[in-house]
Amino acid sequence: MTVSNASEKPVSHFRLLLWLKFRLIWGALSRSKFSIVGTLISALILFPVSIGFAFMVYHFVRDSPSQMPNILKDILATAYLFWFLTPLLGFSLNDSYDPTRLFVYPVRYTTIFTANVVGSLFEMSTLLVMPVLIALLAASVSSPTLGVAEMLLLLLFLLQTIAMGQALTLALLGLLRSRRFRDILIVLFPLIALARYLVTPRNFSGSDLYSLLSNPAWNFANYFPPGYTASAIDALRVGDWARAVGAASLLVIVSILTVALAVVLLKQIFNGERGQAPANVKVIRPVARRRETAVPGRGELHGALIPIVALSEKEWRYIVRDPQYKAMGMNVVYILGAFLYSFSRVFSGREMLGGGVVESWLSGSLHIVSSIGISGFLLFGMMQLVCNVFGGEGPAVTMLFSFPTPRRWFIVSKNIVHGTLILLVGFVGLGVFDYVTDGLSALPLSFVWLLMSTPIVLAAGNLVSVQFPSKLIVRGNRMSSGGQVSLGTSRGVGCGYGLLYLCCLAAAVIAEIPAAAAVIIPSVGLISPVWYWLTLPLGLLYAAFCYLQSLKLIDAWMITKEQAIILKLAPSD
């Protein structure tokens, strides 16, 4: 038995809370070897980038003092948004953003607040912006007295921002804890990742930088603490004391009000005066009461069709409701959009090839070849769904496998839904492509190609799904029960599965060669297009053969793989 030393002083709550903050931040970053490596790489990249950016800002301000007010305001506004959005976006990933977890302990709410504010100073989001703020300070200071004054203003700004983040978190606790918010996040993270590609400027020049800095959109910051802080620092720099005192006073007042608001909200929740029910309470529509007599409906399904239809309905509902599928859908639309754009450009530039054999060959077959290319990229975008048909089930796979349905019907039902989706997206994509490139005459053939290639890819995906099941991973986020997102272990695992899916696609491409030949050979003039009457039905028969063969293999494999799939998707504690 451990006997505590009576003279030993207990650790102060403040120190304990700071330790907890560090531990939780580190815990979120180091859940596995993969995430530790990921964190180290991020730190090795992000901190030098931050320091490099700080040097750039320093020299830019030194060389163009006239830009000082703009750059100050813009950077502070960006930091403001970054800092107070971090706790909101990270709420479901990092327990340290939820102060109410500490309410069961005998700690004062003021201690919780203070520890949270101080702890926030050491967060990655704060540390990354710090070098830039220091650079701004160093570039704008002309005397030690002014330096101290500017530093105080920046510290006050920092306090206000962190307090604002706290107040917002506390005010939105119900929403942040809700399933709906987690769902939004699952879609939001990939959206941010995709937006990065879209907004990354190409051929960015110096004049672009000046116009970006002086863009009127930044003026919104004038009405918020970043604007007051920037104005006060700029006024100090140019000796406009009246403006400096005015802006600094505004910052002080807003900071006091923000801190007071955060503390009051915390106190109210601490004392149980504020409800924490999820904000997304919906009006519930009760289902119809029991029907006394069951009247068989017309066209009632029988036999194998009953479970197939039930499972297809369930799969469709999941695709509509589950945010993981929405996030995956965004990837597909992005990939499709990017390749439609690229292929359209290639197509519009074909006249540059000049006359001759190549030009004539292209004019006859480019639409078909492009359609095959686009559908290939579309299928690549959907490999996560196609090659992991059980992945979206998660732990519910236990329930699925407890039904007495022949296992091939599970696969068939999922393929019906996934195949329909692929065909729908593909038809729209190819329709848009053929319309934009003025090749609508090739549309029927493109559609036949899609009908031919989809079962082959589904067949390849089915085999991979049974042999290599995994939990669904959407852009580095592994989803678990209830839509909880977890980061970390998924990164390395996700890469492995990405490679596997790529191999699967390569195998599918090889398997598709006969089908592609059925579409391409008559279109390039090697044989008369009349032969389509033979090649296309043969191609479709070949696709059906591939699909049925995959089902036959799966029937044999499932006998031994069923329990392994359950263990993979619903591991026991």
Add this chain to the structure above:
Amino acid sequence: MDTYSIWAEGLTKTFAMSGGRSTIAVDDVSLHVAPGEFYGFLGPNGAGKSTTIKMLTGLLRPTSGRVVIAGHDLAVDPLEIKRHIGVLPEDLNLYERLSAPELLLFAAQMYGIPRTEAQRRTDDLLNLMELTETGSKMIVDFSMGMKKKAALAAAMIHSPRVLFLDEPFNGIDALSGRAIRDILRTMTSRGTTVFFSSHVMEVVEKLCTRVAVIANGSIVAEGTLADLRKQSGDDDASLEDLFIRLVGREHGGEADKQSDDLRWLNSEAETADDRK
């Protein structure tokens, strides 16, 4: 073995661990449960209850041993067995993005029940479980008790011959608990076998016709409550007393030693009172 609803012989499950080691979760368990029995399966945490149920229901392949349910060999005809059993797993594992009516309708149809009949059964079970008012609310937004009721309803919807229930009353309120107990009793009186694991001794004592106690992966006792009392030589012992004796938590001076070690609990409480 065909006369039993559940017949298992030499059921063993070994899990591979890191470093080439292995651990035996269930060790040579044999069970024989007759039709219409309400069979209690008791054991402390980690004793192997859930692993045994998973093996009996075909969700986990045994390392060795044989299972026959409702006259069908699990190794030979697992789908036929699944047609006749209902399962409530400990961790539920539901389709949480469906509403309760959608889940029940889905489950019924997966057992091949036509839609109209499936709808009627869904309505009945929703009423029984007091889930009618949940309407279109998704299961992911349910409380634990509501989730359990939905899972239980899904396990019962095809009127199974054998019902495997892993901790069915955890998180369920008293009213619903009574209603579920009544329906389970009715089902057993009509020939359904209920294989039931629980920590709640009172419920097991009230419901079960026979009980097996598992500890460290092995069955340490089996029989009616009267049999167990007879074995222990204490005719007045409660099931809880018998259970604690059987799993070896009450022997020698261990309890006294534990009390000694935890004396600080009282002294701390006294100190807190003094502070007041």
